Amino acid sequence: MESIATVPRSDADIFSEEVMAAPYTVFRELRDAGPVVRLDRYDVLAVPRYAEARHVLGDWEAFSSADIALNDRFNQYLEGSILSAAPPLHDRLRGVMASRLAPRAMRDLKPDITRRAEELVERLVAKGSFDAVADLACWFPVEVVGDLIGLPREGRERLMPLVDANFNCFGPDSDRTRASAAKLPELADYVMTSAARGALTEGSMGSAVYEAADAGDIPQESAPWLVMGYVTAGMDTTVHAIGHAVWLLAEHPDQWDALRADPSLVPQAFREVLRHESPVQVFGRTAAADWTVGDLTVPAGSRLAILYGCANRDERKWADADRFDITRANADHLAFGYGLHGCAGQALARLEGEAILHALLSRVRRIEAGEPVRHFNNVLRGLESLPVTVSTD
Numbered sequence: 001m002e003s004i005a006t007v008p009r010s011d012a013d014i015f016s017e018e019v020m021a022a023p024y025t026v027f028r029e030l031r032d033a034g035p036v037v038r039l040d041r042y043d044v045l046a047v048p049r050y051a052e053a054r055h056v057l058g059d060w061e062a063f064s065s066a067d068i069a070l071n072d073r074f075n076q077y078l079e080g081s082i083l084s085a086a087p088p089l090h091d092r093l094r095g096v097m098a099s100r101l102a103p104r105a106m107r108d109l110k111p112d113i114t115r116r117a118e119e120l121v122e123r124l125v126a127k128g129s130f131d132a133v134a135d136l137a138c139w140f141p142v143e144v145v146g147d148l149i150g151l152p153r154e155g156r157e158r159l160m161p162l163v164d165a166n167f168n169c170f171g172p173d174s175d176r177t178r179a180s181a182a183k184l185p186e187l188a189d190y191v192m193t194s195a196a197r198g199a200l201t202e203g204s205m206g207s208a209v210y211e212a213a214d215a216g217d218i219p220q221e222s223a224p225w226l227v228m229g230y231v232t233a234g235m236d237t238t239v240h241a242i243g244h245a246v247w248l249l250a251e252h253p254d255q256w257d258a259l260r261a262d263p264s265l266v267p268q269a270f271r272e273v274l275r276h277e278s279p280v281q282v283f284g285r286t287a288a289a290d291w292t293v294g295d296l297t298v299p300a301g302s303r304l305a306i307l308y309g310c311a312n313r314d315e316r317k318w319a320d321a322d323r324f325d326i327t328r329a330n331a332d333h334l335a336f337g338y339g340l341h342g343c344a345g346q347a348l349a350r351l352e353g354e355a356i357l358h359a360l361l362s363r364v365r366r367i368e369a370g371e372p373v374r375h376f377n378n379v380l381r382g383l384e385s386l387p388v389t390v391s392t393d
């Protein structure tokens with residue numbers, strides 16, 4: 001058995017804007033280097049391939065989420081949150097969220113989300129040209145999720161940059177992370193005031209959290225943090241997915257035509273967007289015990305960086321992995337994670353993304369995209385802006 005000393009090493013800086021702008025060559029090098037690769041700059045072991053990423057995500061006891069961020073300061077801040085908790089606390093927190101985000105609850109929401117998507121797309125298509133990020137992708141999840149949580153209308157526009165900063169804080173200690181950490185008090189202030197119990201709409205997901213605390217289902221002190229969980233997890237991720245969906249379908253007119261010819265492919269197409277350009281790129285885990293992977297041993301206590309977007313391009317798993325193909329079998333992509341901490345809001349995210357695609361499909365013959373501007377975040381992959389022109393039949 002080889003020792004940790006033989007784990008392949010890389011000096012790639014996956015958190016630099018240079019690599020974030022075009023990560024896929026570096027991702028391939030990491031996957032080719034081995035099943036775990038030490039990122040020398042950050043003293044963490046990257047898990048770049050699909051099989052090992054799924055293995056780690058699927059075993060919460062062997063790979064703890066207690067240190068889900070790549071810096072200690074934010075891990076302390078996250079203590080007791082759903083993302084970093086283990087059972088039994090994790091399951092109590094998740095139980096409160098799951099009932100409101102389960103597929104059955106989504107069926108009730110579908111007519112309203114469909115109508116909102118149609119109204120928005122109708123308005124934008126009438127203009128002919130618009131920014132697919134600012135006017136479409138940003139607007140929709142903030143409205144939909146904001147209403148579901150029960151947030152007051154006023155002040156929602158503050159959220160996107162604050163949530164973006166929150167995601168940056170999962171990264172390694174760096175200028176970007178520290179600048180974002182300085183914004184956390186403003187996000188906490190929002191949750192404690194604008195999203196405080198009395199400010200939330202009656203019957204909303206947010207007020208259900210406080211009712212669960214009253215019923216003793218979750219600790220009282222967890223309630224605002226769980227509301228924070230909805231706010232932080234449910235907006236920017238979906239914004240980036242929708243932005244990428246428009247971009248990829250504009251760049252691949254053959255795929256757009258295939259989708260127009262067969263709209264029943266919409267769920268598969270949205271999954272392919274998530275596989276191809278995964279909104280969440282990295283979260284951390286810690287090996288609780290020695291982990292034998294191939295002929296390497298990763299010692300207990302090692303900090304791991306799971307590269308979701310890199311695993312979703314692994315040629316060991318996906319034929320012609322870099323090809324955007326809405327007809328491929330892609331149900332087991334890792335963009336929503338996997339296992340205990342797999343995304344609690346994935347049915348909602350899919351509902352939103354699919355509603356937007358259907359609304360576009362029924363009105364738009366061709367989407368033409370101008371130059372996209374990339375958004376840089378330690379964890380999220382998305383676009384800052386995407387000018388598009390749409391033509392109708």
Ligand code: HEM
Pocket residue numbers: 057065068082083084094097145229230233234235237238241274278279280283308334335336337338340341342343344345346348349
């Ligand atoms: C396309 C959009 C989305 C993507 C790509 C996404 C991605 C993810 C990923 C990768 C995780 C796993 C974290 C881990 O492995 O530790 C996760 C967890 C989570 N997501 Fe999402 N998410 C999306 C939308 C949403 C929405 C709309 C909500 C709720 C409104 C949501 C709520 C959550 C929650 C609560 C967790 C934590 C689950 C747990 O720790 O048990 N997400 N998400």
